[in-house]
Amino acid sequence: xxxxxxxxxxxxxxxxxxxxxxxxxxxxxxxxxxxxxxxxxxxxxxxxxxxxxxxxxxxxxxxxxxxxxxxxxxxxxxxxxxxxx
Numbered sequence: 001x002x003x004x005x006x007x008x009x010x011x012x013x014x015x016x017x018x019x020x021x022x023x024x025x026x027x028x029x030x031x032x033x034x035x036x037x038x039x040x041x042x043x044x045x046x047x048x049x050x051x052x053x054x055x056x057x058x059x060x061x062x063x064x065x066x067x068x069x070x071x072x073x074x075x076x077x078x079x080x081x082x083x084x085x
Contacts, residue, residue: 002034002080008073009064017066018073020059025081027059035069037077044070 005027010019018035020027027033031046049056050066059065 001083003083004078005033005081006061006079008035008037008075008077008079010075011069011073013072016069016072018069018077020065020067020079022059022061022063022065024061026061027065027081029057032082034080034082035071035073035077036080037074040071040073040077042071043082 003025005025006020006022008018009021027046027049029046029049032043033046034043046067048068049059051059051063056065
């Protein structure tokens with residue numbers, strides 16, 4: 001099952017980091033997400049996250065959170081949290 005939790009607001013191609021704007025729910029290190037947009041559609045496990053350049057284990061709505069991405073992403077790509085239901 002997949003639940004929309006936010007979107008990509010920025011992408012840093014040199015370091016493969018996407019900035020995620022969470023709009024719903026929480027995101028934890030270890031969660032599996034799906035990133036879907038015009039040119040992207042892939043699943044990955046969240047290995048690490050940063051808020052204001054500090055490592056965090058949990059991100060909450062309203063916080064811009066940086067995550068390392070396995071493939072290039074674009075602004076407004078949608079983020080889904082994958083749950084096993």
